[in-house]
Amino acid sequence: MAAAEQIKSLIRSFGTGDDARFYATAMQIAADEARKGHTALAAELKKLIDNAKANTPQQTIFRKLPVNAAQKELNDLLELIHPDVRLKDMVLAPAIHQSLQRVLDEQRKIDVLESHGLKARKKLLFTGAPGCGKTMSAHMLASELALPLFVIRLDGLISRYMGESIAKLRLVFDAMHDFRAVYLFDEFDSIGTTRHASNEVGEIKRVLNSFLLQIEKDDSRSLIIAATNMPESLDSALFRRFDDIIRFPLPTESDIAHLLELELKSFGFFPIFDISQIAKASIGLSFADMHRICTDIAKDALVYGENAVSQERVLHYVNERKNPF
Numbered sequence: 001m002a003a004a005e006q007i008k009s010l011i012r013s014f015g016t017g018d019d020a021r022f023y024a025t026a027m028q029i030a031a032d033e034a035r036k037g038h039t040a041l042a043a044e045l046k047k048l049i050d051n052a053k054a055n056t057p058q059q060t061i062f063r064k065l066p067v068n069a070a071q072k073e074l075n076d077l078l079e080l081i082h083p084d085v086r087l088k089d090m091v092l093a094p095a096i097h098q099s100l101q102r103v104l105d106e107q108r109k110i111d112v113l114e115s116h117g118l119k120a121r122k123k124l125l126f127t128g129a130p131g132c133g134k135t136m137s138a139h140m141l142a143s144e145l146a147l148p149l150f151v152i153r154l155d156g157l158i159s160r161y162m163g164e165s166i167a168k169l170r171l172v173f174d175a176m177h178d179f180r181a182v183y184l185f186d187e188f189d190s191i192g193t194t195r196h197a198s199n200e201v202g203e204i205k206r207v208l209n210s211f212l213l214q215i216e217k218d219d220s221r222s223l224i225i226a227a228t229n230m231p232e233s234l235d236s237a238l239f240r241r242f243d244d245i246i247r248f249p250l251p252t253e254s255d256i257a258h259l260l261e262l263e264l265k266s267f268g269f270f271p272i273f274d275i276s277q278i279a280k281a282s283i284g285l286s287f288a289d290m291h292r293i294c295t296d297i298a299k300d301a302l303v304y305g306e307n308a309v310s311q312e313r314v315l316h317y318v319n320e321r322k323n324p325f
Contacts, residue, residue, distance in 0.1 A: 005111050006032075023049055023146030028108050049146070077168055078150040078175070078183075083139035090140060091251065091259045091287065092133065099246050100137060103223075104144050110221065121243040123215060125188075126227040128248030131288025134227040135186070137248075141223060142182040149182045150175075154207075166210045173214040176222035185211075188226040215241050251287055253279045259290050267298035273311040282318050289321045 009025045026049050034042035087100065106113060106120035113120050126134040142149035152172055176183060215224060226242070239245060251259065257279035264271055282290060296317050300309050 005115070009111050023052070024108070027144075027146050031108075077172055078152060081139070081142075081149040081151060083143040083149050085136055085139040085143050087140055087144055089262070090133065090136065091255050091262065092137075093249065093252075093255070096133070096137075096246060096248060099244055100141065103141060103244070107141075107145055107223070122221075122223045123218070123241065123243045124223070124225045125239070125242040125245045126225060126248060127245065128229070129250055129286060130229050131286030132248040132250060133287055134248050135184070136287075137246075138182060138184045138225045138227065141225070145182070145223075147181050147223070149184060151184045151186055153186050154188060165207045169207060169210055169214065173218060173220075176218060176220040176224070180221045182223040182225060185224070185226045188228040189230040212238070212241060250284065251290065253283055255287075256282045256285070256290055259287060260294065263291065263294035264297065267294070267301075269298050269301045269306065269309075271297075272306065272309065273314055277311065278314050278318065281315055282321075285318070285321055293317045293321060 006025055006029055010022060010029075026045065030042045030045035030049065033045065087097075087104070090097075092100070103121045103124065107122070110120045126137060128134055139149060141147075172183065218224065226238075257275050260271070260275050260278065282293075285293075293314070297309055297314060300313065
């Protein structure tokens with residue numbers, strides 16, 4: 001049976017029309033039932049939740065966002081994504097997996113923590129090379145917590161709304177109070193460079209200062225994720241504003257082998273080549289590179305037959321990724 005706090009959370013979220021919080025609480029109840037050994041009930045609850053989410057039109061999400069004249073512009077600032085990536089399907093270094101799991105655990109107990117005057121982790125900085133799992137991890141957090149994901153591309157915000165960027169950024173932070181979701185600030189280095197860099201334009205410096213102020217005072221229940229490929233260029237004042245800084249390295253040889261096995265299995269393809277040799281040759285490539293290679297392998301198997309996917313053919317794909325020009 002659901003705990004009292006979970007029942008109260010369900011009622012509160014239903015009364016306020018907060019679907020994201022309602023689904024997140026329902027998922028907590030399903031997980032609790034699974035841990036108690038009530039697997040049939042947990043599976044039934046999970047199916048009901050998935051069906052309910054699938055039948056909810058995306059437009060209803062925007063109808064719940066603030067709708068006064070100024071805030072209607074949110075539709076142009078936020079890209080809405082309904083992710084379906086799960087933690088169990090990701091290949092992650094143990095330290096990263098532990099960090100992300102802790103965020104999930106605290107968010108799932110957000111009512112309990114707040115009842116004791118504590119705050120769940122919610123302000124995260126993801127750093128690392130392109131294609132190493134930063135964006136996918138944001139998708140996963142939203143999916144696991146049954147929350148929508150909003151992507152804010154800061155370079156576009158500045159170029160499109162030059163002179164109005166600070167006001168637009170404030171609208172985004174205001175929306176975090178009114179609608180709980182995961183807010184991903186992509187390409188964060190476009191504003192996060194040091195405030196003392198002489199070559200930065202005044203607009204970017206002002207936007208960065210505004211971001212620091214907004215994230216410092218934010219007390220919403222939304223998750224805020226900033227992602228950057230260039231952490232070395234960030235202003236040092238940024239780091240203390242985040243609850244966790246999670247660094248995503250390039251995949252190791254064992255990570256690559258694991259990813260190959262998972263992805264090819266998901267395509268229904270059982271390789272006739274030596275995965276360990278392919279993984280060794282692929283060191284230095286990103287997870288995104290390996291995903292594209294797996295996709296090419298699966299397409300070749302379907303078009304030419306599995307016997308056509310030889311060791312040499314796969315190594316050719318690896319070399320193409322390593323030497324694209």
